[in-house]
Amino acid sequence: MRTLHDNALGLFADELTHLSTQQQYQAVAVTIKGYYGKQWAATKAQADAKQTKQVYYFSIEFMPGRLMASNLLNLGIKDTVEAGLRELGLDPAAIYAAEVDPGLGNGGLGRLASAFLDSMASVGMAGNGNGIRYQYGLFQQRFVDGYQVELPDDWLREPNMWETRKENRAVIIKYGGQVELRPRANGSLQAIYHNTDDVLAVPYDTPMVGYRTGVVNTMRLWQAESVPGRAHNLADKARVDAITQILYPDDSDSAGRELRLRQEYFFVSAGIQSIMTHFKRFHQELNLLPKFVAIHINDTHPAMAVLELMRILLDEEELDWDEAWRLTVATLSYTNHTLMAEALETWPEAMFAGLLPRLYQIAGEIDRRFRARYRQQYGDLLVNRVAPLGDGQLRMAYLAVIGSHAVNGVAKLHSELLKTRVLKDLYAIFPERFSNQTNGITPRRWVQLADEPLAQLIDSKIGQPWRRDPMLLRRLSQYENNDEFLMALNAAKLANKQRLAQVIEHQLGLKVNPQAMFDVQIKRLHAYKRQLLHVFGILEAYLALKKGEKRPPRVHVFGAKAAPSYQYAKAVIKLMNAVADMVNHDPAVNQSLQVAFLPNYGVTLAEQIVPAADISEQISLAGTEASGTSNMKLMATGAITLATLDGANIEIRQAAGERAMATFGLTSEQVAFAQQNQSYRAAAQYEADPTLHRIVDMLTDGSIPGVESEGRMIRTELLDYNDSYFVLADFASYVAASRKLDQLWAEPKAWAKLALANIAASGQFSADFTVERYGRDIWQVLPSQPIES
Ligand SMILES: *Cc1c(COP(=O)(O)O)cnc(C)c1O
Numbered sequence: 099m100r101t102l103h104d105n106a107l108g109l110f111a112d113e114l115t116h117l118s119t120q121q122q123y124q125a126v127a128v129t130i131k132g133y134y135g136k137q138w139a140a141t142k143a144q145a146d147a148k149q150t151k152q153v154y155y156f157s158i159e160f161m162p163g164r165l166m167a168s169n170l171l172n173l174g175i176k177d178t179v180e181a182g183l184r185e186l187g188l189d190p191a192a193i194y195a196a197e198v199d200p201g202l203g204n205g206g207l208g209r210l211a212s213a214f215l216d217s218m219a220s221v222g223m224a225g226n227g228n229g230i231r232y233q234y235g236l237f238q239q240r241f242v243d244g245y246q247v248e249l250p251d252d253w254l255r256e257p258n259m260w261e262t263r264k265e266n267r268a269v270i271i272k273y274g275g276q277v278e279l280r281p282r283a284n285g286s287l288q289a290i291y292h293n294t295d296d297v298l299a300v301p302y303d304t305p306m307v308g309y310r311t312g313v314v315n316t317m318r319l320w321q322a323e324s325v326p327g328r329a330h331n332l333a334d335k336a337r338v339d340a341i342t343q344i345l346y347p348d349d350s351d352s353a354g355r356e357l358r359l360r361q362e363y364f365f366v367s368a369g370i371q372s373i374m375t376h377f378k379r380f381h382q383e384l385n386l387l388p389k390f391v392a393i394h395i396n397d398t399h400p401a402m403a404v405l406e407l408m409r410i411l412l413d414e415e416e417l418d419w420d421e422a423w424r425l426t427v428a429t430l431s432y433t434n435h436t437l438m439a440e441a442l443e444t445w446p447e448a449m450f451a452g453l454l455p456r457l458y459q460i461a462g463e464i465d466r467r468f469r470a471r472y473r474q475q476y477g478d479l480l481v482n483r484v485a486p487l488g489d490g491q492l493r494m495a496y497l498a499v500i501g502s503h504a505v506n507g508v509a510k511l512h513s514e515l516l517k518t519r520v521l522k523d524l525y526a527i528f529p530e531r532f533s534n535q536t537n538g539i540t541p542r543r544w545v546q547l548a549d550e551p552l553a554q555l556i557d558s559k560i561g562q563p564w565r566r567d568p569m570l571l572r573r574l575s576q577y578e579n580n581d582e583f584l585m586a587l588n589a590a591k592l593a594n595k596q597r598l599a600q601v602i603e604h605q606l607g608l609k610v611n612p613q614a615m616f617d618v619q620i621k622r623l624h625a626y627k628r629q630l631l632h633v634f635g636i637l638e639a640y641l642a643l644k645k646g647e648k649r650p651p652r653v654h655v656f657g658a659k660a661a662p663s664y665q666y667a668k669a670v671i672k673l674m675n676a677v678a679d680m681v682n683h684d685p686a687v688n689q690s691l692q693v694a695f696l697p698n699y700g701v702t703l704a705e706q707i708v709p710a711a712d713i714s715e716q717i718s719l720a721g722t723e724a725s726g727t728s729n730m731k732l733m734a735t736g737a738i739t740l741a742t743l744d745g746a747n748i749e750i751r752q753a754a755g756e757r758a759m760a761t762f763g764l765t766s767e768q769v770a771f772a773q774q775n776q777s778y779r780a781a782a783q784y785e786a787d788p789t790l791h792r793i794v795d796m797l798t799d800g801s802i803p804g805v806e807s808e809g810r811m812i813r814t815e816l817l818d819y820n821d822s823y824f825v826l827a828d829f830a831s832y833v834a835a836s837r838k839l840d841q842l843w844a845e846p847k848a849w850a851k852l853a854l855a856n857i858a859a860s861g862q863f864s865a866d867f868t869v870e871r872y873g874r875d876i877w878q879v880l881p882s883q884p885i886e887s
Contacts, residue, residue, distance in 0.1 A: 102129045102182075115187060120256060122188060123196035126179075127166060127259035133173055138305050138314040145224050149380060151879045153218065153225040153392045154373055156366065156400035159208030159345070160229050160317060162215075162304070163701035164197040165260050167547050172220070172307040198253045199702040201235030202319075202345060204659075205622040206537075206727050207435055209701065210508075210865075211396055212317075213540045213727075214872075217865040219308030219315040220542070221881035223873055227317035228369035228400075230361060231261075231302050232345045239659050239698045244675030244804060248347075248662050261302040261319075268300045269371040270325060271364055277456045282416075289413040289456055297338050298323045299368035309542055310566065313882075320368045348661040359445060359453055362399050363406070369393075370406050384415055388428035392877035395432040395502065398443040398494035403430060404464070404501030405457040413456070419463070431504040431876045433535070434495065435724050437515055438626070444491035461486055461497065468500055472527055484523045499524045499531070504876040506535045509725035509746040511766065533875055536746055537725040538865030541568045544731040549709035551590035552735060552857070559583065568861035575858045584850035591712065591736060591853070598655070598710035602694045608682055610692050614651035615843050617740075618732065619715035620699060620707055623658040623667040626722040630670055630812065631825045631832055632656075632715055633677055636693060637793045638833050640680075643687040650843045653692045655707055657699030666815065669808035671695075673797070676805045704731070711737035712849075713839060717832065719823045720744045721766030734860035736853035738842075740835055742828070746863075753859040758852045762835035763828040772824075780821035783829070790829050 106114040106125040114122060145152065167190075170176035180190040202208065211227065218225025237248035275294035279287040299320045306315040322341035324330045330338075341360050370393070377391055395401055404426060411422035436442070451458040465487040473481050482488060486497040499505050499521060505528075507513030513534030517525040525532055546553050546565060556564060559577060564570040577583035595612040602610050619632050636654055643649060656674060660667035678693035696703060714732035716723075716739055723745040733739060733750055741747040742763040751759045764772070772778040784791055794816060796802055797809035816826060842849050873879045 101132060102126065102186075105129050119192055119196045123166070123193050124257065124259055126183070126193055127197075130166065130169055130173070130179075131259070133175065134169065134305055134307055134314050137307075137312050138316075140312070141224075141314045142316075146380065149390060150224045150882070151390050151392065151877070152373075152376075153223060153394065153873075153877050153879055154228050154369060155211060155214055155218075155225060155394045155396060156228045156369055156403060157208065157211035157396035158229060158362065158365065158399035159203030160200075160212050160215075160227060160319070161203040161205075161208035161701055162200060162212040162317070163543060163705070164194060164199050165304075166197050167194050168216075168543060169260075169305075169307045171542060171547060172216075172309045174310050198256055198258075199700055200253055200258075201251055201700050202229070202232050204236060204345070204347065204661075206725075207397055210537055210727060213538065213543075213865040214869055215306040215315060215317055216309075216540045216542070217538070217869045219306045219313045220311060220540075221866050221870055222308065222311045222313050223315075223869060223879055223881050225306075225315050225869070227306070227315075227319075228365060229317070229319050230342050230345075230365045231319035231321040233321075233339075233343045234345065236345055236347055236659065236700070237662065241671075241675055241695070241697050244672050244679065246660055246662075246668055246671050258302075260304045262304075264301045264303055267372060268298050268323075269368050269375075271297045271299050271322075271367050273297065273360065273363070273453055275455065277459065284416075286412075286416055286418065289409075291456070296325050296328070297341060297364070298325045299364060301368070301372065318369070318372070320365050322364060347659075348663070356449055356453060359449065363402060363454055363457075366400050366403050367406050369400075370403060370410060374410055384411065384417060385421070385425065387425050391429055392879065393430050394872075394877070395430060395498055397433065397435045398498055401432065401443070401494040401498040401501075402454075402457060404497055405454075405460045408460050408464075408501075409456055412460070423464075426501060427503050430498075430502040431506075432498040432502040433506050433508065434498075434512075434516055434521070435508060437512060437520055437722060437724060439520065442520070443494040445494070447487065447490050447492055450492050458492075461492055464497070464500065476523075476527060480523050480526070484527075495521070496524065499528065503531060504533065505531045506533045506872075506876065507724065508535065508537045509749060510534050510536065511721075511743075511748055512724040512745060515721060515766070535868060535871055535875070536749055536863075537727050537730070538863050538868035539727050539730045539734065540866075541734055541860070541864050543705070544708055545734050548705040549590075549594060549735045551593045552587075552709065555583075555586055555590050556857075564861075568864045568866075571858050571861045573858075574854060578851050578854055581847060584847045584854065587736065587850045587853060588846055591710070594709040594735075595712075598706055601706050602655075602696065605696055606694055608692065608694055610653045610694060611651055611689075614653045614690075614692070615712045615839070616655055616710050617652050617713040617715065618655045618707055618711035618737065619717070620655070620657040620704060621726075621728055623660040623664075623671055625666060625670075625815075625823050627718050628823055628825060628828075629656065629658060629674065630823075631717050631828060633670070633674055634790075634793050634825065634829055635832060635836055636677055636681065636691070637796060638789060639691050640677075640684075640687055641789065641792065643690055649690050650840050651690045651692075653694060655711070656693070656695040657703055657707060658695075659699055666811065669811045672808045673802070673805050673812065676802050676808075679804075680802055704728070708732055708737075709735045711735065712843075712853075713737060714739045714741075716741040716744070716747050717763070717828075718742060718744045719769060719828070720764055721769050722823070723747075730860065730863040733856040734863065736857045738839065738849070738852050738856065740832075740839065750856075750859075750863070753862055754856045755859070758855040758859075760835040760839055762831035764824060769824060772827075778820065778824065778827060780826045781817055783821075783826035784817060787826075787830060789833075790826060794826075 105128040235251040272294040278290045714737040716729040726745045
């Protein structure tokens, strides 16, 4: 703690206890950097010395969450440091809370990328993140009169204590201009660029500290700046700065905007240039590239890596086409994250050609060769459907599959649906490339850090080895009939619920009953995730209570941001808040029914909500949610899942046992059948079910104050547009499944037993195992032994 004092003096010329909490946080952070700095350098030195194969995970989003507590935990010094802080009269929790949560992502995709970086370091894999240092993260969400209001997320207003600017590693990115191809003496073509618009990419490195491995990997985020020494006016500077200024607040629709295209090329080109520089420091033979480098494309946003790597190998390394292509395919791999055809990214050819003329030429040549190679065997129709260029668009998902040696979905069902629907034609051509890699979470953040009461209870029974190997959680099964343990489990949950109740009261001014069942749905607001179905469930309970029925008390907890331009999702948010208002203020029901919609959902809020959940709502329309990961976090802390047979829910059910999950709803086959045969009639559901009829009417008849236009919009979607996400079709079975949980709640031990079944089965969803499988099946890298242990 001596160094902490010195750091406080050095940074702020004052005693630790005189500093603001933010300043204390900074002093502690500098002290922690002292602990891992050597390990960070040693990890790099060792990788260079041993020539370890490097994995580069390219992702347009990362959501690491706050890093201080996680760094301390992973370094193995959390308890010691906390004790030291307390001795000095400081509150560790308050210091942790002074850290800004970097919201450099929208949701699951970005969180997964960060979980993978944590896991790669924790299993001793050489894994690097490559992304964008957005100046503003995902908007901060407020509710005003029940409406979502978006405020800028100025997350860098306080110094970011973990990042290091690496000016000496900056590279130049070229946009626009013209390309001239000039024949070289050896017959190859030299690409000469004229009138390009150049931008400097400066890397900022953040350490990814492995869990007690001594490994510290790197997340590299790039910032756009003007190239020094070139004349620039203010307008130019603003145009350059814009490239890394904002995160697109939409992860599911390819907003066809040029700025997004610029962003994608920016971090892809910067990443590949820096990989090549590093590779060439150690190797002269380019054909060794796939032996030492794996580049992973997280969803299609970095898919132009196929084109950029080709460009560098062809134009700068002067390889011939076939060799460049062989190396590119062998180096790249691609994960698909969506089943929605409309969410597959495409770029208008004209826009792409204007911004990236050389890449467009290369895309054209890949397209030409692809068609020539496969036309005979598979026919014009099939080849036309999936060639990189079609309908005037460059189709990034198809390009990614064609240019990668491995393609995967993120849960068993999703991977099957890729092969049979979304990427069916490419599966016909490249069946050997496809695999499934079910997503994962980091139990360190979600259990060890977020749920200390549970973690300590587990320690007291099976010791600490589960903290490194979560498969050992299986050993908890021996307590499934141990009343004392089951009651202790319920007590740990109650402690978490009391903590969340305080957050809710502080944020919403709403006092909730911690003894009630906490029914949680936390995720981006999207029609396919069906928060609306959950709202209908609340209205069903409301009507029943109004009629005098008795129900066990429930508190419904929501967290959800809607993309600012997504009007339907915003209407649902307004409805959720209006229903919350109505229910919470109605003394006839609010003893048994409360609704808490916490604003500004993100990793930090998730850490407060997840451990307090009794029920995990995973109610997407079957066949729409690729995997889900909140389902995994929530099961790991003992919530019982109320779910459709979608995404990873199916695997969670398999792991925890059928009884440990409440399932309902149409299967993905039934949905597909109804869609193909157009046999679904939402209006018929509405007419046939009096409760449902009443609930749909409530949207527009003034029963729910303040939702006139939103209620009409939602009703129109349900009845006039035939309910695209089958909310009405699944309503009755949803309510039935939810009512079964009411019955179970009456028996606390039976409940705890199922919670335990979930916790004990959650180990397989650790992202440590996910990255090990990627390493084995896709990247051809093995986890190493811990450096220290
Ligand atoms: C885990 C997580 C998600 C993903 O949730 P899903 O329910 O799987 O969509 C999104 N946002 C945050 C902040 C998360 O922590």
